[in-house]
Amino acid sequence: xxxxxxxxxxxxxxxxxxxxxxxxxxxxxxxxxxxxxxxxxxxxxxxxxxxxxxxxxxxxxxxxxxxxxxxxxxxxxxxxxxxxxxxxxxxxxxxxxxxxxxxxxxxxxxxxxxxxxxxxxxxxxxxxxxxxxxxxxxxxxxxxxxxxxxxxxxxxxxxxxxxxxxxxxxxxxxxxxxxxxxxxxxxxxxxxxxxxxxxxxxxxxxxxxxxxxxxxxxxxxxxxxxxxxxxxxxxxxxxxxxxxxxxxxxxxxxxxxxxxxxxxxxxxxxxxxxxxxxxxxxxxxxxxxxxxxxxxxxxxxxxxxxxxxxxxxxxxxxxxxxxxxxxxxxxxxxxxxxxxxxxxxxxxxxxxxxxxxxxxxxxxxxxxxxxxxxxxxxxxxxxxxxxxxxxxxxxxxxxxxxxxxxxxxxxxxxxxxxxxxxxxxxxxxxxxxxxxxxxxxxxxxxxxx
Amino acid sequence: xxxxxxxxxxxxxxxxxxxxxxxxxxxxxxxxxxxxxxxxxxxxxxxxxxxxxxxxxxxxxxxxxxxxxxxxxxxxxxxxxxxxxxxxxxxxxxxxxxxxxxxxxxxxxxxxxxxxxxxxxxxxxxxxxxxxxxxxxxxxxxxxxxxxxxxxxxxxxxxxxxxxxxxxxxxxxxxxxxxxxxxxxxxxxxxxxxxxxxxxxxxxxxxxxxxxxxxxxxxxxxxxxxxxxxxxxxxxxxxxxxxxxxxxxxxxxxxxxxxxxxxxxxxxxxxxxxxxxxxxxxxxxxxxxxxxxxxxxxxxxxxxxxxxxxxxxxxxxxxxxxxxxxxxxxxxxxxxxxxxxxxxxxxxx
Numbered sequence: 001x002x003x004x005x006x007x008x009x010x011x012x013x014x015x016x017x018x019x020x021x022x023x024x025x026x027x028x029x030x031x032x033x034x035x036x037x038x039x040x041x042x043x044x045x046x047x048x049x050x051x052x053x054x055x056x057x058x059x060x061x062x063x064x065x066x067x068x069x070x071x072x073x074x075x076x077x078x079x080x081x082x083x084x085x086x087x088x089x090x091x092x093x094x095x096x097x098x099x100x101x102x103x104x105x106x107x108x109x110x111x112x113x114x115x116x117x118x119x120x121x122x123x124x125x126x127x128x129x130x131x132x133x134x135x136x137x138x139x140x141x142x143x144x145x146x147x148x149x150x151x152x153x154x155x156x157x158x159x160x161x162x163x164x165x166x167x168x169x170x171x172x173x174x175x176x177x178x179x180x181x182x183x184x185x186x187x188x189x190x191x192x193x194x195x196x197x198x199x200x201x202x203x204x205x206x207x208x209x210x211x212x213x214x215x216x217x218x219x220x221x222x223x224x225x226x227x228x229x230x231x232x233x234x235x236x237x238x239x240x241x242x243x244x245x246x247x248x249x250x251x252x253x254x255x256x257x258x259x260x261x262x263x264x265x266x267x268x269x270x271x272x273x274x275x276x277x278x279x280x281x282x283x284x285x286x287x288x289x290x291x292x293x294x295x296x297x298x299x300x301x302x303x304x305x306x307x308x309x310x311x312x313x314x315x316x317x318x319x320x321x322x323x324x325x326x327x328x329x330x331x332x333x334x335x336x337x338x339x340x341x342x343x344x345x346x347x348x349x350x351x352x353x354x355x356x357x358x359x360x361x362x363x364x365x366x367x368x369x370x371x372x373x374x375x376x377x378x379x380x381x382x383x384x385x386x387x388x389x390x391x392x393x394x395x396x397x398x399x400x401x402x403x404x405x406x407x408x409x410x411x412x413x414x415x416x417x418x419x420x421x422x423x424x425x426x427x428x429x430x431x432x433x434x435x436x437x438x439x440x441x442x443x444x445x446x447x448x449x
Numbered sequence: 450x451x452x453x454x455x456x457x458x459x460x461x462x463x464x465x466x467x468x469x470x471x472x473x474x475x476x477x478x479x480x481x482x483x484x485x486x487x488x489x490x491x492x493x494x495x496x497x498x499x500x501x502x503x504x505x506x507x508x509x510x511x512x513x514x515x516x517x518x519x520x521x522x523x524x525x526x527x528x529x530x531x532x533x534x535x536x537x538x539x540x541x542x543x544x545x546x547x548x549x550x551x552x553x554x555x556x557x558x559x560x561x562x563x564x565x566x567x568x569x570x571x572x573x574x575x576x577x578x579x580x581x582x583x584x585x586x587x588x589x590x591x592x593x594x595x596x597x598x599x600x601x602x603x604x605x606x607x608x609x610x611x612x613x614x615x616x617x618x619x620x621x622x623x624x625x626x627x628x629x630x631x632x633x634x635x636x637x638x639x640x641x642x643x644x645x646x647x648x649x650x651x652x653x654x655x656x657x658x659x660x661x662x663x664x665x666x667x668x669x670x671x672x673x674x675x676x677x678x679x680x681x682x683x684x685x686x687x688x689x690x691x692x693x694x695x696x697x698x699x700x701x702x703x704x705x706x707x708x709x710x711x712x713x714x715x716x717x718x719x720x721x722x723x724x725x726x727x728x729x730x731x732x733x734x735x736x737x738x739x740x741x742x743x744x745x746x747x748x749x750x751x752x753x754x755x756x757x758x759x760x761x762x763x764x765x766x767x768x769x770x771x772x773x774x775x776x777x778x779x780x781x782x783x784x785x786x787x788x789x790x791x792x793x794x795x796x797x798x
Contacts, residue, residue, distance in 0.1 A: 090689055090699070097683055101532050102736055103728030104583070113691055113699075131583060132728075146487050148499060156482040163478045188674040192681055192702075193690065217475055226641075226648065229493060235586040237579045239493060243641020243648065278640060289490050296649065298496045298569040300576035307566065307632070313554030315566065315631055318649055319638035333676070334687040335697040343696060352640075353653070360661060365670030369663045398670060402661065410659040414673060420656050428638065436675075442700050444681075447674040 090114070093124055096184070096196050104132035107178070109199025112329050112348070117375070118173070118383040120202035122259050127266050128178055128200065128280060130301075131236035136286055138262075138270040141233065143254065145218045147225065148293035154219025161256070161270055167209045170253060172276070173382045175203040175350045177322045179279035179306050182429040189445050193334035197433065197445060198327045201348070203383040206274045207257025210250050215292065222248065225292035229299075230273045233288035239299040240282040241318065242275055244292070251276045251381075254287065276381035277352030278320045279427075281306050311422035324351035324411050325430035326359055326386070326403035337441035340394040345372075349384045351405035356384040358404040363390060365398035365434065365448050366413070372401070397437040398448060415449040492587075494575040498619065501574065505615030506596025508603040514593055515600050518582045521773040522737060527604055530560070532583075532736065537604040539565040540627035545607060548630035564605045568632045570623045574598055584737070584773060717792040724781055726789060732797045739770045741797035748794065758790045759783075 057063060093108035100106035110126040120126075127133070138161045147153035178200035184190045191197055211228070228247055232238040246252050253274040256262060263269040268285030275282045281301050296302075296318060307315040326349035331337055349356045355378050360369040372388035386401070403411045414431040434448040494500040516525060523529050527537035539562045544550045550565045552558035558565060567573060578594045580586045589597070599614035607625050608614070614622065623629065639650030646652070682702050684690075691699035721727050729737035739747075748754035761769070763786055765777035778786060 088692070090691055090693070092690075094684070094690070101530075103725070105533065111690065114695075131580060131586065144482055144486065144490055146482060146491055148495070156487050157479040158482045158486060159479045166478055167475060189676045190680055192676055192684055192687060195690065196684060213475075214479075217479060231490075231493070235580060235583070237492075237586070239575075239579075243639065245641040245648075291491065291493065293495070295495060295497060295499075297493060298572050299493070300572055300580075303569055303572040303632075304563055304567050304576075308636075309553060309561075310633075311554065313549065313551070313631065314633045315553075316636045316638065317568075317632040317634050319636055321638045321640050321653070323638070323655065331697045334700050334702070335691060336700045337697055358661070360663065365672075367666055367668075367670065369661075369666070402659075404661055409655055410661050412657040412659040416657050416659055434672075436672075443697075445676045446672050449671045449673040 091124065093127060094195060096191060099184070105130050107180075107200060109195045110202050112194045112199050112201065112327070113332055113335065115329070116385075118203050118348070118385050119259060120204060122204065122261070122264050122267070125202040125204065125258075125264065125267055126178070126200045129234075129236075129266075130238060131234055133266050134234050134286060135265040136233060136270060141270050141286075141288070143214075143271060143287060144289045145214055146289070146291050147220075148229075148291055148295075149224075152221050152225040152292050152294065153215075154221075157214075157218050159214070164209055164254065164271070165256065167213060169207055169209055169257075171205055171207040171257065172253065172274075173203065173205045173379050174274060174276040175201065175322075175381065175383045176274075176280045176283055177201045177325075177350070177352075179281060179319070179322070179427040182431070182433075183426045185431075185447070186426060186429050187423040189447055192445060194327060194329055194332040194433075197333065198348075200280070201350075201383075203350075204258045205260070206253055206255040208253040208255030208271075208274065211247050211252040211254050211273070211290065212250050214254060214290070215247065220292055224294055227293045227296050228252075229289075229291040229293060229297050230282070230284040230287060231289040231291070232268075232284045233286040237288075238281070238284050238301065239297060240284060240302055241296040241299065242273075242278070242282055242320075246275065246278070254290075277322060277354075279306065279322055282320060306427060308421065308425035308427045310425065316425075319428060322350070322352035323428065323430045324353065324356070324403050324405040324409050325349070326356075326401040326411060327433045328361070328399050328401050328435060331399070331437070331443045332435050333443055333445035335443045337392060337437065337443065339441075340392050343390045343392055344387055345390045345399065346385065346387045347372075347401050349374075349386055349401070349403035350382065351403065351407075351409070352381060353409065354406045355380055356403055357406050357408075359384075359386040360402045360404075361386075361388045362400045362402070363397050366400055366432070369402065392437070394439060396439060398446065399435045399437065399443075400432050400448065402432050413449065414447050492575075492579055494571045494578070496569040496571045498571060498616070501571070501616050501619065502591040503616050504591035504595050505613055505617075506592050506594070506599055507613045508596075508599045508608070508610050511596035511598070511600025511603075514597050517772050518585075518589075519597065521771050522583060527562075527601060534560060535562045537564055537601060538562045540605060542606070544627035545625055548626065548628065550628045550631060553628070553631065564601075564627060566628055566631070568626060568629050570598075570619060570626055573601070574619070582773070584776065717788065717797075720785060721789055721792070721797075724778070724785060724789065729775070737773060738775055741793045744793055745796055755790055755794055758794070759786055762786050762790060 091111040091114040093110060095106060095108050108127040110120055110124050141161055143159045146156035181200035182197055185197055226244045228242045228244060230240055230242060255274045256271055258267060263272055271287045272285045273283050273287050302318055307317050308319050309315050326347060328345060328347035330346045345361060349359045359372045361372050362369045372386040375385040378384050411430060411432055417431045434446050435443050436446040437443050522532045523536055528535050539552055539558050540550050574594060577597060595614045599612055602608045602622060603610055603612060634649040635651055637651050637654045637656055642648030643650055643652030686703045688699040688701040731740045733742045734740045762778050765775045767774035
């Protein structure tokens with residue numbers, strides 16, 4: 001009995017990874033005739049579904065009941081904290097070799113190439129630490145709010161986690177993107193997959209107290225205090241300046257919850273700042289202190305890093321907003337299409353200035369564009385999933401996506417971005433990403449100007 | 450409030466003491482911080498030097514301290530590229546005069562060091578005080594920070610070798626920073642009030658303008674850059690970085706032996722990575738701690754080395770290789786530490 005249903009139109013003589021587990025097992029078991037047949041099939045290309053099909057009784061996965069249909073499964077609470085399937089071992093946070101010199105001051109990227117929808121599983125949220133990560137005892141954690149000057153705040157206060165969690169809370173879905181996301185690609189293509197080009201990006205539901213609530217509880221004087229300094233409790237005691245306008249809008253949250261549970265230690269357990277639309281470095285983790293002030297602070301990560309070098313030698317300082325951007329995640333660099341035919345092309349769009357209004361996709365390198373479907377609800381400063389139908393005819397193609405946000409801003413091309421900012425600014429690269437598909441089905445990273 | 454007044458009234462009939470339906474603050478939540486608490490945590494130093502502690506330190510003392518506490522990672526002259534980009538170098542006498550580092554626009558700078566970028570001396574003081582040395586942050590006294598900063602400024606040829614830096618003269622040094630005029634806030638990426646309205650930035654106006662053309666937008670597609678061959682394989686086997694089912698497959702990028710996942714091939718290396726050792730040790734190169742091959746060479750033939758090193762890794766410590774301490778690793782299972790030390794001493798293969 002033949003134990004496979006041959007897929008019509010398999011384009012390539014299948015390398016090992018194009019075979020199903022059963023097919024691989026068949027080959028390993030010495031069924032080399034199968035390989036010969038599949039080469040022949042590939043040779044015959046897409047001509048017709050296998051003539052032999054009729055002679056085949058069917059798929060052994062259907063005809064021979066698998067063990068999971070014929071045995072007793074595992075009891076409840078076998079895993080008190082559930083884990084992904086053992087078959088899901090490929091999608092992991094990964095570092096990019098050569099990017100950083102020590103693991104404590106480095107980045108791990110989220111595997112966007114395999115994620116669905118808009119929420120990043122907490123265990124796959126990207127990481128960026130400057131001085132390693134800590135797992136802080138929440139009963140010993142404190143949040144202090146003070147003023148650079150007594151006149152800016154009626155009373156400096158200290159809050160415990162018990163107290164913060166008694167206050168009225170909000171839950172909101174927001175994206176977080178490192179200012180340096182796609183920074184490796186300012187000058188030229190440098191990395192192979194969307195994990196490394198765009199993986200300093202995640203999106204979660206955050207729960208916490210609006211910072212505004214706390215500042216008003218301390219009696220802030222909004223007239224004088226126009227800047228906020230946020231400071232972490234870890235070794236780096238990361239600090240960043242945030243404008244009071246954002247706090248007053250109610251958007252800035254002192255968060256403890258992430259996707260229904262407490263924050264993960266790598267993401268700032270037990271307390272972090274959420275600054276929607278602003279680059280990740282301002283979302284201070286392990287938040288221990290908020291100072292209100294009448295001047296920006298020029299901290300190391302806004303005076304030496306996270307500054308954008310322009311061609312004239314000046315650096316842009318206090319650049320914070322993540323402008324409108326999008327990327328196709330399926331198919332994307334480092335992947336290969338299996339066969340010609342239908343594909344649901346899928347990707348992510350986001351804007352630090354509000355909601356996504358439209359995403360257009362091109363299959364010919366930007367000559368013609370079609371508007372993609374947006375999966376709702378479309379939320380403020382959150383990832384938005386887009387999808388569009390595509391029938392691949394086996395010819396070379398260049399896939400691109402171009403997002404437009406509610407302010408009308410249209411995501412720019414590499415050419416447009418470089419004309420203004422050059423190629424050395426490291427941060428805030430929101431150019432249109434291009435993925436080239438060749439006849440073999442392999443997808444690679446290219447830059448279209 | 451008026452539309453609620455009736456129900457408040459009815460409620461009051463039942464319980465006169467619960468009059469406070471109107472919101473009256475978050476009672477019982479938070480307490481006033483004591484002055485000592487604020488002092489302990491409020492360590493930030495602003496560009497106008499608000500928050501700067503009193504104190505002083507000279508270049509010579511700074512040199513000693515730097516050698517002792519910083520050089521292992523940053524190099525004796527702040528030039529090292531080993532753990533991070535260099536602190537010092539890259540500026541000229543002219544830059545000090547002009548307050549703009551010319552190398553930033555001329556393309557002559559091989560690498561942007563701290564002093565080629567920083568426009569505010571407060572930033573460097575603040576950062577060293579809060580975060581350095583990397584493995585022992587917040588351990589420096591103000592006088593030590595002044596001394597180290599004096600040394601760095603002298604390396605940068607901003608102050609002479611006999612200089613004493615203090616809270617009194619740091620403002621004069623600010624006027625000599627090579628890139629003090631090198632920042633602009635005239636851009637659209639600041640989410641607060643614009644400079645015109647007393648804030649910074651241009652109020653959010655973008656610098657790049659694309660239009661959403663839909664049909665026949667250009668006649669040719671110009672590819673500016675493609676993935677270099679070395680970059681295709683530099684991130685390991687891409688086939689193993691995507692599910693083995695689904696609409697697409699990860700492209701197989703490595704052939705033969707190299708295609709085997711490294712982790713499966715080397716469980717010891719995996720354990721060392723998982724245990725955090727590889728953040729500070731290379732197999733052949735020093736990172737923060739010695740390379741494993743150096744360790745092998747040093748302890749070759751010493752039969753008690755294994756037991757001693759197991760103790761050392763567990764408890765942490767310094768002095769054998771320099772003044773930078775290794776943090777304790779007592780949180781790891783004893784079995785793992787033993788496995789790791791055995792593996793290191795056998796050549797970390």
